[in-house]
Amino acid sequence: MHTYTRNDAAGRGSTRVTKRGAGVGRGLLVGLIPLELLAAVGGMTIPLTALARHLYEGAGFFAQQQAAVLVLSVGLLLSLAVFAMAIWRVLRRVAAWQQSGAMAQANAALWALSATALLVVLPVVLALFLPQHPAP
Amino acid sequence: MITQTSSHVGQKPPAIGRGWRRLVATFLTVSVVVTSCFSVVSLYIAIQIQVVKQTPPYATPASLGAQYRDVTFPSRDDHLQLQGWFIPGVLPTGQLTAQRVIIMVHGNGNNRAEKSSGLLKLSVDLARRGFAVLAYDSRGAGQSPPAARSFGLFEQRDVLGAVDFLRTGPLPYPALGRPRAIAGWGVSLGAATLILAAAQEPAIRAIVSDSAFADILPLLERDIPAQGHIPSLFTPGGLLAAQVLYGVDYYHTAPVAVIASIAPRPILLIQGANDNENHTDTPVTNLFTLAAAARSAPGAHVQTWLVPGATHAQAYHVEGTAYVDQLVAFYTAALGADTSAS
Helix, strand or coil, rough: CHHHHHHHHHHHHHHHHHHHHHHHHHHHHHHHHHHHHHHHHHHHHHHHHHHHHCCCCCCCCHHHHHHHHHHHHHHHHHHHHHHHHHHHHHHHHHHHHHHHHHHHHHHHHHHHHHEEEEHHHHHHHHHHHHCCCCCC | CCCHHHHHHCCCCHHHHHHHHHHHHHHHHHHHHHHHHHHHHHHHHHHHHHHHCCCCCCCCCCCCCCEEEEEEEEEECCCCCEEEEEEEECCCCCEEECCEEEEECCCCCCCCCCCCCCHHHHHHHHHHCEEEEECCCCCCCCCCCCCCCCCCCCCHHHHHHHHHHHHHHHCHHHHCCCCCCCEEEEHHHHHHHHHHHHHCCCCEEEEEECCCCCCCHHHCCCCCHHHHHHCCHHHHHHHHHHHHHHCCCCHHHHHHHHHHHHHCEEEEEEEEECCCCCCCCCCCHHHHHHHHHCCCCCCCCEEEECCCCCCCCCCHHHHHHHHHEEEEEEEEHHHHCCCCCC
């Protein structure tokens, strides 16, 4: 009886750890959705801009420029809209998890969103620290 | 109800979770706003550095008493129809010749008559010394079709188009025959463009580069913040945006990287000793950098001429006839004498 109780307690602890690990994994996955969508839409915009430039090659420089600027602007706005919407939905889900006490999932998602914020601002940070060698 | 209450036992109060959520949301908002502003400014920079106002030539060779004919020829690869003048060389006997042709490449935001460097007058001077001249408007300049300014990357196709035209195109003076030798003269951006083109086209037998830059990147890193009155952190973004929008890779527009492959064809590098005195032009160090790179090739023939008292692209104005004499001696040594009279 005693042995059984110890095994049972160990089993329950192990299950708790596994559930917590699964919760963290799920939270991370959900938290990274906005970044994935941003990368997908933003990543598609660049080859599409090149394609627009190529398609309008014969139409003259200004038509080509308009097409490229239009595709790039729409792509950036679209990726911004998709990103904002995804963030809003993830934050709502995090709130629901917090309400239901699924703190591991909620925290993991919030960490993933924080990492996303860092990655989004990374180009600006890199530009700030990129070594430049301006002519005198 | 009991179950609901027990589920919150041992958890952090919701207020803390809400606070963290708000903190993350704020962080995300700030990062998105900062990066969006950075992107918009970068796009603006890219458009500003690409598009230059085009002005037609202020005069023609006829205004200096020279014969000439208008020509149109396509650039190599992308076939933009470029406008130019073909000025036949005049021998001492008065006979016209097209045996040796100099392709003249103007500078940034200028045209085939470029007043600031004296290109039109120099073209006529060379023609009167027996060299035919092909002077043309680069893409996005003068009367040629609008195009992105790529600081030599795409403009080199125009020089290559000029070479193709001279070798196989419908020349305006058919009686003079095809040129026996082709050489080039370029000023400032035109000189850098000429170096890039000559590095890949052996038909260009000799080049004179007046005030070329060795690498455009340091000049852009200086000029974009200074002329745009913006912090230098936007420069890499602007250059990246130019690559996305126009396909222009400024990180690989460096004549210094290719000039060695011109050897053993002769190169004359000219620059004003007072270039860049206002810190808006090409520092004199560019001449030394280019010369060192050119001389690194086996069999290189490189001459340099640092013109005292001359600012950017002003060597011809300062030296006058001596400048023309120097060019004539250089081209004659490189291309040989004109034999059409014999």
